[in-house]
Each structure stands twice: as structure tokens, then as C-alpha cells.
Amino acid sequence: METYHFQRYKEVGIPRPFLQDSMSRSRRGVLRGLHLQNPSSQGKLVTTLRGAVLDVAVDVRVGSPNFGRYVAVELSEENRRQLWVPRGFAHGFLVLSEAADFFYKCDELYSPRDEVSIRWNDPEIGVDWGASDPALSPKDAAAPLLAQVTNLPIYGKV
Numbered sequence: 586m587e588t589y590h591f592q593r594y595k596e597v598g599i600p601r602p603f604l605q606d607s608m609s610r611s612r613r614g615v616l617r618g619l620h621l622q623n624p625s626s627q628g629k630l631v632t633t634l635r636g637a638v639l640d641v642a643v644d645v646r647v648g649s650p651n652f653g654r655y656v657a658v659e660l661s662e663e664n665r666r667q668l669w670v671p672r673g674f675a676h677g678f679l680v681l682s683e684a685a686d687f688f689y690k691c692d693e694l695y696s697p698r699d700e701v702s703i704r705w706n707d708p709e710i711g712v713d714w715g716a717s718d719p720a721l722s723p724k725d726a727a728a729p730l731l732a733q734v735t736n737l738p739i740y741g742k743v
């Protein structure tokens with residue numbers, strides 16, 4: 586099966602070429618996120634190749650009418666769904682299966698100095714993860730609340 590096709594994905598609003606592919610393997614209960622880059626923003630086309638995750642994208646563009654709102658969708662090897670996470674959105678996922686292989690295409694390169702992390706359970710966002718004690722990296726466990734982040738992307742400029 587095709588998992589990406591420049592022309593077809595462009596027609597549904599994924600216009601730019603991709604510059605980087607990445608993957609990660611995680612066990613059940615691992616939560617990665619919420620992550621974005623600013624100013625070197627990344628749009629991400631995300632897929633679960635093995636297992637299942639709850640995938641979340643949060644609009645954190647300052648001035649957006651949807652600022653702080655999120656979508657959550659299960660991505661699994663069974664449903665074969667993909668999610669397009671546009672530039673200016675924070676992204677994260679929780680592993681629902683024994684293990685998950687997560688694959689994502691990025692329309693900008695990794696830039697560690699532009700990394701922004703936001704607390705996974707920030708009550709202002711209120712993501713319904715269905716989990717109260719996920720396994721987090723030290724970086725994600727120490728992430729600030731959305732209201733504490735000073736370098737967020739600007740609506741209309743990302």
C-alpha cells in the first residue's frame with residue numbers, strides 16, 4: 586500500500602515536501618509529548634506502523650480562534666489511519682498496545698534549540714488521555730504549562 590503520494594496529499598492540504606522521516610519504538614503506557622518546534626516549525630504526517638496509540642494535536646498558535654483546543658485520534662496497525670499535524674500545533678501520543686512503532690514525516694528538519702515542550706496534562710488543554718500515570722521522559726515530566734511558555738508560534742505566521 587502507498588503511505589504517501591505527493592500529488593494526492595497536496596490535494597488535501599499537505600503542500601510541502603518532507604525533509605525528514607523519523608521513527609520511535611515505545612512500550613505500553615509511554616507518553617511522548619507535547620512537542621513542537623518554534624520558530625523552525627514542523628508539520629508532521631504521523632502513522633503507527635505496529636501497535637496502537639492515542640495521538641493528540643493541540644493548536645498553540647497565539648491568536649488562533651482555536652488556541653488551546655485539541656484533537657485526539659487512535660492510530661493503529663489495524664485502522665491504518667494517519668494524522669496530519671500542521672505547523673504551530675503541539676503533538677504527543679500515548680501507547681495503548683504492548684509496544685508501538687511510530688513513524689512520522691516532517692516538513693522541516695529537527696532543530697534541538699527550537700524545541701518546545703508543554704505539560705502533557707496541562708488542565709488548560711485538558712486532554713482526555715484515559716491514563717493518569719504514563720511513563721514520561723525526564724524532559725516531558727519537567728515540561729512547563731502552556732501559559733508558562735513564552736516562545737509559542739503566532740497565528741498567521743507559521
Ligand SMILES: Cc1cn([C@H]2C[C@H](O)[C@@H](COP(=O)(O)OP(=O)(O)O[C@H]3O[C@@H](C)C(=O)[C@@H](O)[C@H]3O)O2)c(=O)[nH]c1=O
Pocket residue numbers: 607609617618619620621629676677678695722724
Ligand atoms: C525528535 C528527534 C530527536 N532526536 C534525538 C534527541 C534525543 O537524543 C533522542 C530522543 O529525543 P526526544 O526525547 O525528543 O524524542 P521523542 O520524545 O520521540 O520526540 C518526538 O516526540 C513526538 C511526540 C513528536 O512530535 C516528535 O516531533 C518528536 O518531538 O533523539 C533526533 O536526533 N532527531 C529528532 O528528530
